[in-house]
Amino acid sequence: MTFRLEARGLACERDDRWLFRDLDLGVGPGDVVRIEGPNGSGKTSLLKLLAGQLPLQAGELHWNGVSLRRARPAFLANLLYLGHAPGIKPALNALENLAWYQALHGESGSHRARLAALEVLGLAGFEEVPAAQLSAGQQRRIALARLTLSPRLLWILDEPFTAIDRQGVAALEDALWNHAAAGGAVLLTTHHELHARGALTRVDLSKAGD
Numbered sequence: 194m195t196f197r198l199e200a201r202g203l204a205c206e207r208d209d210r211w212l213f214r215d216l217d218l219g220v221g222p223g224d225v226v227r228i229e230g231p232n233g234s235g236k237t238s239l240l241k242l243l244a245g246q247l248p249l250q251a252g253e254l255h256w257n258g259v260s261l262r263r264a265r266p267a268f269l270a271n272l273l274y275l276g277h278a279p280g281i282k283p284a285l286n287a288l289e290n291l292a293w294y295q296a297l298h299g300e301s302g303s304h305r306a307r308l309a310a311l312e313v314l315g316l317a318g319f320e321e322v323p324a325a326q327l328s329a330g331q332q333r334r335i336a337l338a339r340l341t342l343s344p345r346l347l348w349i350l351d352e353p354f355t356a357i358d359r360q361g362v363a364a365l366e367d368a369l370w371n372h373a374a375a376g377g378a379v380l381l382t383t384h385h386e387l388h389a390r391g392a393l394t395r396v397d398l399s400k401a402g403d
């Protein structure tokens with residue numbers, strides 16, 4: 194399926210300072226786009242704008258040529274956004290977290306599929322442990338299990354490699370490139386060096402503002 198997210202003239206002001214201005218970018222099938230810049234340059238803010246989590250201060254977003262103001266439901270139905278924090282419920286176990294997430298996003302999903310996703314993420318044996326009792330990396334892995342469960346086309350991922358060990362990093366890199374090769378798209382921030390296995394677009398915020 195073809196799709197396209199287009200951003201035109203985006204800007205973000207924080208504390209009387211422009212983090213970026215007049216920013217254009219587009220993403221469609223097969224694209225991996227890495228947002229780069231030092232701490233505080235606005236990478237998370239940009240991803241939040243692109244994911245519809247922050248109101249636009251300037252510019253426009255279009256999904257398949259239609260303004261996001263009108264296309265928001267179709268856009269959200271195709272978006273998987275993983276924020277900086279793992280975004281999981283500490284009192285729920287891994288299986289319950291995935292079921293909760295799927296219910297929240299109107300996705301049907303089987304217990305079996307959730308078990309399989311947790312196994313892929315190396316959480317076999319930890320499925321029923323409350324997330325609060327898991328390590329930071331294991332908690333991140335619960336969040337990342339959504340990637341293997343969800344059929345969504347556009348992934349927006351904020352520092353997805355945080356707290357993940359070397360083996361997990363390699364598996365996640367595979368998942369990102371496989372998603373793009375299968376016709377999906379990935380927009381991400383990471384301080385981890387990403388090994389390009391396809392076309393990698395870089396958007397540098399270090400000189401995009403004041």
Ligand SMILES: Nc1ncnc2c1ncn2[C@@H]1O[C@H](COP(=O)(O)OP(=O)(O)OP(=O)(O)O)[C@@H](O)[C@H]1O
Pocket residue numbers: 207208212230231232233234235236237238239
């Ligand atoms: N909710 C907020 N209200 C006001 N200022 C904010 C808010 N969130 C972030 N900022 C400011 O915006 C700037 C950019 O923050 P942002 O998190 O987008 O940067 P980043 O490039 O993702 O940084 P890092 O690499 O450290 O994750 C920072 O100076 C931060 O203090």
